[in-house]
Amino acid sequence: MSGCATPANDARPIILPSVRDVVLVASGKGGVGKSTITVNLAAALSERGLRVGVLDADVTGPSVALLLGSGEGIDLEEDGRAQPAVTHGMPSISVGNLLPPEAALTWKGPLIAQAVEQLFTEMAWPDLDVLLVDLPPGTGDVHLTILERVAVSGAVIVTTPQRLATVDAERGIAMFHELDIPVFGIVENMAGYACPCCGEVQALFPGGTATSLAARRHVAHLGAVPVDPAAQAAADAGTPLVLASPGSPAASALRTVAERVIEALERERAARRRAGAARPDASFDDFWKGLTDP
Amino acid sequence: MNAESIEDRVRRTLDRVTVGPNGPSIMAAGLVHDVVATGGAVRVLLDLDCIPDGEADPLVDMLTPLVRGLPGVERAVIKPRPRRLGTSRLPGIGCVLGVHSGKGGVGKSTIAANLAVALARRGARAGLLDADVYGPSAPTLLGIAGRATESADGRRIEPREAHGVKVMSLGFLMAAEKALIWRGSLVDEGLGQLFRDVAWGDLDVLVVDLPPGTSDVHLATARDSALDAVLTVTAPGAVSVQDVRRGMEMFADLAVPCLGIVENMAGVVCRSCGHVAQVFGSGGGPKLAQETGLPLLASIPFEPEVAAACDGGTPVVVAAQGSLVGQALEGLATELGAGLARLRIRVEGHL
Ligand SMILES: Nc1ncnc2c1ncn2[C@@H]1O[C@H](COP(=O)(O)OP(=O)(O)OP(=O)(O)O)[C@@H](O)[C@H]1O
Ligand SMILES: Nc1ncnc2c1ncn2[C@@H]1O[C@H](COP(=O)(O)OP(=O)(O)OP(=O)(O)O)[C@@H](O)[C@H]1O
Ligand SMILES: [Mg+2]
Ligand SMILES: [Mg+2]
Numbered sequence: 001m002s003g004c005a006t007p008a009n010d011a012r013p014i015i016l017p018s019v020r021d022v023v024l025v026a027s028g029k030g031g032v033g034k035s036t037i038t039v040n041l042a043a044a045l046s047e048r049g050l051r052v053g054v055l056d057a058d059v060t061g062p063s064v065a066l067l068l069g070s071g072e073g074i075d076l077e078e079d080g081r082a083q084p085a086v087t088h089g090m091p092s093i094s095v096g097n098l099l100p101p102e103a104a105l106t107w108k109g110p111l112i113a114q115a116v117e118q119l120f121t122e123m124a125w126p127d128l129d130v131l132l133v134d135l136p137p138g139t140g141d142v143h144l145t146i147l148e149r150v151a152v153s154g155a156v157i158v159t160t161p162q163r164l165a166t167v168d169a170e171r172g173i174a175m176f177h178e179l180d181i182p183v184f185g186i187v188e189n190m191a192g193y194a195c196p197c198c199g200e201v202q203a204l205f206p207g208g209t210a211t212s213l214a215a216r217r218h219v220a221h222l223g224a225v226p227v228d229p230a231a232q233a234a235a236d237a238g239t240p241l242v243l244a245s246p247g248s249p250a251a252s253a254l255r256t257v258a259e260r261v262i263e264a265l266e267r268e269r270a271a272r273r274r275a276g277a278a279r280p281d282a283s284f285d286d287f288w289k290g291l292t293d294p
Numbered sequence: 295m296n297a298e299s300i301e302d303r304v305r306r307t308l309d310r311v312t313v314g315p316n317g318p319s320i321m322a323a324g325l326v327h328d329v330v331a332t333g334g335a336v337r338v339l340l341d342l343d344c345i346p347d348g349e350a351d352p353l354v355d356m357l358t359p360l361v362r363g364l365p366g367v368e369r370a371v372i373k374p375r376p377r378r379l380g381t382s383r384l385p386g387i388g389c390v391l392g393v394h395s396g397k398g399g400v401g402k403s404t405i406a407a408n409l410a411v412a413l414a415r416r417g418a419r420a421g422l423l424d425a426d427v428y429g430p431s432a433p434t435l436l437g438i439a440g441r442a443t444e445s446a447d448g449r450r451i452e453p454r455e456a457h458g459v460k461v462m463s464l465g466f467l468m469a470a471e472k473a474l475i476w477r478g479s480l481v482d483e484g485l486g487q488l489f490r491d492v493a494w495g496d497l498d499v500l501v502v503d504l505p506p507g508t509s510d511v512h513l514a515t516a517r518d519s520a521l522d523a524v525l526t527v528t529a530p531g532a533v534s535v536q537d538v539r540r541g542m543e544m545f546a547d548l549a550v551p552c553l554g555i556v557e558n559m560a561g562v563v564c565r566s567c568g569h570v571a572q573v574f575g576s577g578g579g580p581k582l583a584q585e586t587g588l589p590l591l592a593s594i595p596f597e598p599e600v601a602a603a604c605d606g607g608t609p610v611v612v613a614a615q616g617s618l619v620g621q622a623l624e625g626l627a628t629e630l631g632a633g634l635a636r637l638r639i640r641v642e643g644h645l
Contacts, residue, residue: 028428028429029398029399029429030397030398030399030400030429030505030506030507031397031398031399031400031506031529032398032399035533058507060396060507060508060509060540061396061397061398061506061507061508061537061540061541062537063533063536063537066532066533066536067533096536100335100369100371101536101539101540101543107508108478108510108513109477109478109479109481109510110478112478112509136398136506136507137398137399137428137429137505137506137507138426138427138428138429138476138505138506138507138509139428139475139476140428140475140476140477140478140481140509140510141477141478141509141510143475144475144477162601162604162605163434163605164403164431164434164435164604164605167429167434168428168429171429175475193562193573195564195565195566195567195569195571196569196571197564197567197569197571198564198566198567198569200564200565200566200567202564202565202566202598203598204562204596204598204601205598205601206601206602206605227562227573229571229572229573231573232531232572232573232574232575235531235532235533235575236531236532236533236575
């Protein structure tokens with residue numbers, strides 16, 4: 001495998017004047033629950049009084065439109081920008097709002113970058129404290145576009161307890177660290193399952209690796225969210241679990257995660273004030289060195 | 295009045311659209327390759343060979359509202375007809391089978407690895423290419439540590455071998471715990487090397503484990519390997535099914551046939567009482583099969599032991615043959631042989 005990643009020609013910063021902090025939800029591995037955690041974190045943060053928006057950056061495998069029940073179709077503003085859909089009191093945008101599955105185009109890298117940019121800039125985002133960005137699995141063009149061009153305040157890494165997943169999560173953490181983007185911590189999702197029939201609590205995925213990953217990489221363990229048999233119904237019905245079954249163990253774990261994210265955000269803001277910068281600053285000069293193994 | 299099918303209605307409407315003021319209809323002139331309706335979702339496939347450069351976009355803009363306005367049409371998409379990207383076969387390899395899903399974490403890698411092993415145990419010469427450049431799984435799943443080596447002549451990379459399967463993964467080429475970002479253009483250059491520059495030798499079947507989503511990796515795989523067919527994996531929930539349909543649409547556009555659908559994580563089996571709970575939703579596999587008219591080849595439950603076996607590096611079809619998942623995967627290997635035969639892909643009679 002030869003070749004080295006180089007910055008895109010188009011590296012103009014994407015500026016969102018109405019958004020205070022952009023927080024990414026990422027994982028290396030697919031299907032660990034990024035989208036589920038994103039919408040629930042959003043709901044829990046907004047319960048705490050924050051103005052939260054959700055941007056689904058998974059342009060080829062969008063989930064947010066379904067998870068937030070925001071449906072198809074969005075409205076255009078007079079200036080040609082689009083209005084995010086608002087459900088559960090939160091504005092959101094997803095390719096799922098724009099294109100039905102049979103319209104799915106096979107997007108090559110540059111088109112993907114363009115689509116992601118449009119989700120940020122061609123939307124009439126209202127004033128927000130936090131814009132949560134649900135990233136696709138892996139580390140590809142979407143990540144590159146956002147990391148190069150959006151001033152990001154921090155990232156939340158989602159993993160299951162399994163080694164198969166933490167190996168990928170570790171790569172994700174390494175990526176953010178190399179870029180000097182604060183990693184707010186790791187959410188261990190699908191940790192433990194209580195059988196709805198006999199109540200026996202068991203591990204669906206062999207465990208332990210998330211805690212040791214957090215320790216090894218010096219990042220916080222934000223919480224362990226159990227497998228909730230009601231999660232799927234909530235997802236399919238377009239309501240985040242913390243709203244659909246607020247008393248469940250998963251919901252309270254998710255609220256704990258939200259608390260810790262608020263703390264991390266406040267620390268970040270304080271650090272930024274000390275450094276004299278109102279917004280996180282994006283300087284990526286060293287990033288491209290040694291990114292891929294020659 | 296007999297109900298006219300949606301397809302006929304669309305065709306009849308398109309037949310009244312002419313090329314130029316007095317020209318033939320766009321149907322007669324061959325600009326429209328086909329019309330396909332699935333329920334209320336209509337696809338009009340254009341033949342770009344019959345449309346001059348620069349004329350396709352205005353045509354789409356003109357036809358879209360026309361088709362959308364017809365009774366019974368809920369959604370309409372107008373796009374180029376399916377076209378294969380690559381036709382050059384890999385020398386010595388009988389058939390290339392991709393395992394894909396638009397959705398992440400549904401079990402693509404687990405199924406791909408186990409299929410390759412199950413086929414090898416039936417005597418087929420099987421290979422596994424882990425094409426997930428973003429999150430390679432084969433090293434963990436098959437318990438292979440360390441780096442790949444060069445072949446004796448120094449011109450090719452030797453695949454590794456485990457459980458009778460020749461395996462190549464990007465995980466063998468790069469350091470673990472390192473960040474790795476792939477721009478699409480890098481994939482374009484790099485992925486072909488995983489097909490051409492690996493000393494696969496003669497194989498009856500090469501199983502390719504694809505990353506989630508639809509990406510440059512998928513395109514490059516279709517182009518560089520002349521992918522013979524794909525297997526689509528989905529979880530039973532609606533969230534999964536919607537994304538999986540996007541993934542299927544891509545291979546349909548590339549004219550790569552889909553052998554069928556595998557539903558994974560259909561129900562979680564309790565370790566203690568055996569109760570099966572539909573934790574990851576239910577009904578998605580059958581629904582997708584019904585919508586697409588493709589066979590549902592297997593419905594595989596979630597067994598916690600399997601996840602443990604994955605971490606342990608021994609595939610289920612070896613570690614727990616008698617388990618529900620092990621049996622389902624064996625059944626799938628059998629179905630697959632039949633599927634490949636239907637496509638008349640020559641696989642040396644082993645499957
Ligand atoms: N804590 C949980 N309890 C039960 N089910 C869950 C939980 N978290 C996620 N799921 C289910 O697991 C599946 C995958 O979750 P989700 O779509 O959020 O993952 P993802 O990481 O966003 O996937 P992708 O990589 O495809 O974007 C979904 O069916 C979801 O409903
Ligand atoms: N039938 C099953 N029973 C138990 N565990 C399973 C089963 N199928 C998959 N798993 C587990 O689910 C997780 C996801 O599986 P896998 O990695 O194969 O999915 P994938 O679709 O390849 O994911 P990605 O999108 O990240 O490539 C793994 O932890 C795996 O061990
Ligand atoms: Mg997602
Ligand atoms: Mg995989």
